[in-house]
Amino acid sequence: MTDIDLGTAYTWDDARSRGATRGQIAQDGRRIGRGLYLSSAVEPDLATRCRAWRLVLPGDAAFGLGTAARLYGAPVAEPAAVHVVVPSRRQLPRRAGLAVHERLVTEDDVVGDGGLPLTSGSQTFLDLAALLPPAELVAVGDALVRSGHLDAGSLARRLERADRVRGVVRARECAPRLDGRAASRPESLVRYWLVTSDLPDPQVQLPVHDRWGRVVAHADLGYAEWKVAVEYEGRQHADADQFGRDVDRYSLMAADGWLVVRFAARHLGSPVVVVERTRRALGSRGWRP
Template identity: 75%
Template sequence: MVGGLPLTSGPQTFLDLAARLPAAELVAVGDAFVRSGEMDAASLARRLERADRVRGVVRARACAPRLDGRAASRPETSSATGRRPATCPTRSCRCRCATGGGREVAHADLRYPEWKVALEYEGRQHADPDQFARDVDRYSLMAADGWLVLRFAGRHLGSPVVVVDRTRRALLSRGWRP
């Protein structure tokens, strides 16, 4: 109960939404639940074990392994969990980028550490002058430590071909071979 209103648990809400949302949206909601602490893998697994014949359970079970809560926003979740073409290597999500000496310089939304290629989603909050100044510092530090940072905005998420093409070209420029 919150303010006199009954609420369902994160796992129950995730299951309820699975009957109504496409998989990508469901993963974004699930990531937000995990990130906020409203749900964890164990509590979701327990709920889904008891959900035979519940509408949406197949989608919920298919999406559950994709949840980790590391993406900081819905667009990050969308780009991180989007289809990875066979022509690109496996990426890491929401991971730290460090110098050779281990000094952390940034957290990249997505990264390919072997080739030092990082992908960043730039939402509207990055237009704030203080955030913009922090971004300049962060990207300068990453570049000084050898990282190539590809920056994307909301308009790019509507065309994953653009993101995949630019990422693939960046990886090839860094020595990756398919």
């Protein structure tokens, strides 16, 4: 706008009350909800859209579920609608682009992050437990722990008062499996498949020592007793420098008797393949069920 600065986000009523014409709003604004606009000068990313939605939401509303998880950096797809949690019995008008969920939440279940009210890491984990399969829930939980938005104590306290809440059984089953040392969603998925199989539980970020006791590498997952390492190779491993470091790392591990089982994106849809190849590797090193 050239004559009236409406800011990054505004409502139709506010813009009109400040003297903006219908044509000016149509030219400047990007409609994201009924009567709610973002300036075309800003990128409509999730955080920016959430800040805009705050203009029309009650003060006790918080962004939750997949929206909160995404803003926390957890590995979930960005939801088509912005998800909002409100206290039970509060009624909000239906708006396109907004999904409203009623919850029995306390002050501990809502936190401020980047200027936005979000459901806490433990509340977000509990809410997503009703929607995600266990392996994906563990991957989200690992990411929340890794980023500092979730810890075992706060999660235990939230789940303790969540009787009869939809998803609480799955949340309680998955909670002990969370580990913030997992560096990515694929690593979390591979670990989940292994720990829920009949194989021994792998160690996470296992240090690999050379004959002099020096740490020469860390395996994503591994079994020190049988010298078997399990690695996930993401796209970053195709980088020339990273590829060279990987060659050095795998050579040093092989020189000291380690067997490395490597997986890639093509294996993420085949948990049976991951488990059975790991089983064969362990069996070749003397492990027996």
